[in-house]
Amino acid sequence: MRRQKKMRREKTKRRMKRTRRQKRMSRRKNKKKRKEEWGDVGGGAGRKEENEGDWRRKENEEEDE
Secondary structure, three states: OHHHHHHHHHHHHHHHOOOHHHHHHHHHHHHHHHHHHHOOOOOOOOOOOOOOOOHHHHHHHHHHO
């Protein structure tokens, strides 16, 4: 009984273990996806086109349909 419990704990531990690197990579991938979807909407001074890729407006248009 005790051994089974230990085995179960080991299994969950293995499943939980996503390395720091994996997490970092997935964050980068998500960031890239967002960028592709919305265009580069950086808040701040260096915005190239005023309305192009303005994600708030895009979101509103989707809701209207």
